[in-house]
Amino acid sequence: MTGPAVAGGHSIGEYLISARSFEEYRAMFALGDEDLAGSVLDCPGGASSFTASARRRGTRAVAVDPVYLTSADQLAERVSAELERGHAWATANAERYLWDFFGGLPGHQRSRAASAALFAGDRKANPGRYLPAALPHLPFAERSFDLVLSSHLLLTYADRLDAGFHLAAVREMARVSRTGVRLYPLVDQAGRPHPELVERLIGSLTADGLRVRVRDVDYEFQRGARTMLEVLR
Template sequence: MLISARSFDEYRAMFALSDDDLALRVLDCPGGSASFTALAGERGTDAVAVDPQYGAERAGLGDLVEREIAHKHAFMTENASKFVWSWFGDAERYTRLRTEAARTFAADLRTRPDRYVEGSLPNLPFPDRSFDLVLSSHLLFSYGAQLDEAFHLSSLIELARLARRQVRLFPLLHHTSDKRYEPLDRMRKALDGYGIPSRLDRVDYAFQPGSDEMLVLECADRGALPASREGANAHDPVRWRHLGDAGGPPEVGAQHR
């Protein structure tokens, strides 16, 4: 699987992130080499990224991703007609923005290493309701041909376990075929059974044709989730640091911290 480097601005558009959203505590899963956590952090957002690739080999990630982006440039140029260019303009700008995002990520990984936590769905190393908002791009649904339905449902439940307010997922299409992930409606029904209503919201971003929709899970009033999850009691190294003590999360419904 590719590790990719979407930019903070792409995240804002993909997930329709408002200034109010960016005042919340946010988890990016999977963070990959995206510059979201770096640039959100720069503007004061309490953002954390999690990805299996943030382990011992993390120092080499920046170079690896830059090589992948350079390698992909020829493909993007040759296959330009398969994509929507309203966001990037053309393949040159696409490659430049992704390279900038990869470099921003790599610099932040060096200067704020604890913002990048090693972990894998469907068991993430954070206690319940550790974040207000959980973002997830280009793993679930995108890799629907490789990752089975049980993995998807467990992963959605895991993301909902961590969110005090919402989970937002983008896109809803397979990355290979541009077709919507077929079991999506079934999964939404299953989540509804756990007291997690969901909706599809149109967003102002598409790169795959027809991909301008995100899935939003409303988690504030969710019920009990299936049997205790592996990560549920894990130590979260960056938990609520912004509060200045180990005081725990503010109440859901409090506007901002």
């Protein structure tokens, strides 16, 4: 079920199934060729084309998301409605974004539609790359992937996911990674930072023996979202 976007509000409604591109992932996670040389888990994948594009260039990429319980055709249909919902939200809240990466709202809409189409085709052709799973539990053994990327779930939905969920989710992603986890953005859907939540995460993960740092990235779409959280094992 999808709720309506609230113009100028702080909540987009239900989790949006968004469709970011490989290029956005590369920029928001500061991914270099060495990061893409091994295996990468996209968690959650949504309708992003990261996995499809990464596979084309040789990365052993896998995506997980609870929406992959939905059949490929049904999800593709749902994603078309989600593209509209995302566009309505971006239009109503345009002043909260920097449009340079896309060259404006129409460019953003085109990019998301192209990414969703690439995702839909790849999921149909290669269903084994898209596995249903929901944080904070992942159906993988320890150190199954070199790197885990997590875009626009944690922090983005800090209005409904509490600190305990955030910590359990990052610990789980760290568990299945060999080198670590990258998390972006560190602001919520309305662009608000959550420094206390980030500090709490850093404190608990550091106490677990992980190395954690906030890293600048060369990407800013939501205004002020210029950093990611990097967790190193």
